[in-house]
Amino acid sequence: MQVQKDKVVIIDYTLRNDNGDILDQSAPDAPLAYLHGHNNLIPGLEAELAGKGQGDEIEAHIAPADAYGEYNDNLIEVVPRKMFQGVDEIEPGMQFHAQTGQGVQVVTVKAVDDDNVTIDGNHALAGETLHFNVTIKEVRDASQEELDHGHVHGPGGHHH
Numbered sequence: 001m002q003v004q005k006d007k008v009v010i011i012d013y014t015l016r017n018d019n020g021d022i023l024d025q026s027a028p029d030a031p032l033a034y035l036h037g038h039n040n041l042i043p044g045l046e047a048e049l050a051g052k053g054q055g056d057e058i059e060a061h062i063a064p065a066d067a068y069g070e071y072n073d074n075l076i077e078v079v080p081r082k083m084f085q086g087v088d089e090i091e092p093g094m095q096f097h098a099q100t101g102q103g104v105q106v107v108t109v110k111a112v113d114d115d116n117v118t119i120d121g122n123h124a125l126a127g128e129t130l131h132f133n134v135t136i137k138e139v140r141d142a143s144q145e146e147l148d149h150g151h152v153h154g155p156g157g158h159h160h
């Protein structure tokens with residue numbers, strides 16, 4: 001069975017950056033299961049996997065535009081520290097959910113002083129070219145419920 005829209009695809013993967021540092025990987029006994037064609041993976045990786053089958057090993061190099069986007073300086077903002085009421089200590093690297101013009105986004109604290117906090121709304125991997133090694137463990141039909149929900153149920157997938 002080939003990887004295509006509405007199939008459940010089960011993969012082992014390792015993600016590295018340009019320096020070869022491992023950014024993310026599936027655990028040895030816990031592959032990732034995803035529903036193909038439903039925006040569950042970045043578009044560049046779905047395109048590389050389409051048409052492949054069980055047992056195939058894929059090496060993919062995904063440019064930022066097909067991954068988490070280019071780095072956007074306009075997403076850096078300085079906001080008053082008092083907006084973080086209830087947070088005792090604010091340190092660079094902390095992440096918060098923030099209501100923005102584009103809905104709820106994760107923002108990362110870049111810098112803090114007595115009055116202000118500099119936050120960055122870019123995805124942590126924005127601007128990065130992503131290097132994947134993927135092994136396809138299994139391709140199967142999705143259940144109707146999985147199709148209705150737009151994600152995989154059961155091991156490696158979404159849990160309710």
Ligand code: ZN
Nearest residue numbers: 149151153158
């Ligand atoms: Zn569901």
